[in-house]
Amino acid sequence: MNDENAKDRKSPASLDERFATRPQVYERLQKIADMMDRAIAEGCTADEAEVLAMEQIQKLGGELLGDWAREQQQRSVAESQRENPSAIKHIKKK
Secondary structure (H helix, E strand, O other): OHHHHHHHOOOOOOHHHHHOOOHHHHHHHHHHHHHHHHHHHOOOOHHHHHHHHHHHHHHHHHHHHHHHHHHHHHHHHHHHHHHOOOOOOOOOOO
């Protein structure tokens, strides 16, 4: 029975496929990998590499949450405009 369920599920998309719609995230991951390679080549300790990696992953997490929030806001605005086409979109004056 478990085999049947496993066959019904789609296999997970590769990271390349998943990041195709988020090129900035893919680029950021490449930069983190490059940074780690440089740190190792320069002889940093495992502790230093861990701290560096954790800092960069935390920054990436913040960027991902920011992207998510912007996407959610755009979806909410689009949905509101669909539901209430006469609604006025308030934007900051420049």
